[in-house]
Amino acid sequence: MSTASQVATHTAPADPAHPAVGAATSLLDAYTPGDHFLATPRRTLLARGPGHRVPHDERPLTARVDATLAAAVATGQESPLVMGAIPFDHTAPAALHVPESVRCAPPLTSDPLIALPASAPAAGDWRIRPVPEPETYGKGVAAAVERMWRGEFSKVVLARTLELTAKGPLDLPAMLQRLARRDPAGYTFALPTGPGRTLIGASPELLVSRHGKQVVANPLAGSTPRSADLAEDVRRAATLLESAKDLHEHAVVVDAVHQALAPYCTDLTVPARPTLIRTATMWHLSTTVTGTLASPDASALELACALHPTPAVCGTPTSTARQVIAETEPFDRGFFTGMVGWGNADGDGEWVVTIRCADAEERTLRLYAGAGIVAASEPEAEAAETAAKFRTFLSAVGAEL
Secondary structure: OHHHOOOEOOOOOOOOOOOOOHHHHHHHHHOOOOOOOOOOOOOOOEOOOEEEEOOOOOHHHHHHHHHHHHHHHHOOOOOEEEEEEEEOOOOOOEEEEEOOEEEEHHHHHOOOOHHHHOOOOOOOEEEEEOOHHHHHHHHHHHHHHHHHHHHOOEEEEEEEEEEOOOOOOOOOHHHHHHHHHHHOEEEEEEEEEEEEEEEEEEEEEEEEEEOEEEEEEOOOOEEEEEEOOOOHHHHHHHHHHHHHHHHHHHHHHHHHHHHHHHHHHEEEOOOOEEEEOOOOEEEEEOOOOOEEEOOOOOHHHHHHHHHOOOOOOOOHHHHHHHHHHHHOOOOOOOOOEEEEEEEOOOOOEEEEEOEEEEHHHHHHOEEEEEEEOOOOOOHHHHHHHHHHHHHHHHHHHHOOO
16 A cells, blocks of 8 residues: 555544554645645644635634534535634634645654655755844843833733745745654644745644643743753753743743633643753743633634733733734734634634744745743843744754844
8 A cells, every 4th residue: 555545534633543654744745835734743634625714704713713614514525624824913814714625644753754854955045134133122122121120011022023035936845844854743834824825834832722621731931042062952951940030931821821721621730830842943841731621612712712812922911912012013923923723613623822933925934933021031132032943944944044
């Protein structure tokens, strides 16, 4: 039996029971721009066909998604699912579709072929423009810290961007290969967001998942760059675990997640201290929150909307942090720090925080990176943290700051 024939075609992403060599990587290899691709620690999904677009109107997003899934069923589609991206600003249009067909495979980490390296990026002549300049970003951080010391708010997440322009068309399949093979245990995605536009990235952070009555959230807050030197890398990880600043920042996010999920669950388990997770470029403080759903009526998307935005991507209090972000960041975040994922009519789904990502269009990439600013933050350190976070994508395209 060929590798391709071992990949099942599904209209709903059931957990595959028998991983096959090449099953997941064949979906990665099959991606073409315009497809919906999403790889998580539970499954790999590749969807095609325009299907049904979730409309943008005055109804709540969950109601619009439910109606679109029902419309797909009415046209004869069996067990449809919705896939796509939701922006940071919940009032802005989402890029959600119920595709015509979805292929499902086991997670990339179960496929031995994921260990094969992706081809190195071709030597490219990228024109890079930071927005804002690092010095301007540092001034924004300093101004936010000063306001925090005056007691106006306790945290804000401030981001900056890099605009990369190539001489020729972007090779999105090659970028996706490098992102997925570098961090196969994370959440890798390439999703259409408009004509000729793609949101592509590799996020480490699960916002929330729902499978039956089981609910899982994995907030990340507090981070430090990895080091190529093993001893230094271990030292940085140990320092992060003991950092009072980062532990406080993390605790604020975990408490917000706890408070948002509590009304939906009969029980919640919240570990007292965070652990560490790592990507190819960063160490992060991580807490896995688990719970049991009180009512099957609460879908994964409803839970995600209740959580979004967490202090990990916005700040606290939320309304004040949103205002500071709007006043400080000289760009529209769009889908950055929103969420990407999938959901079905049963309410199951996985929604991921949209970080370590880029908006791709024709010859241009816009990369995003943010840092959590608290009263103890230093502008130079926060600018360095965002630079380190850019490395995830810069390495995938062969560019350097």
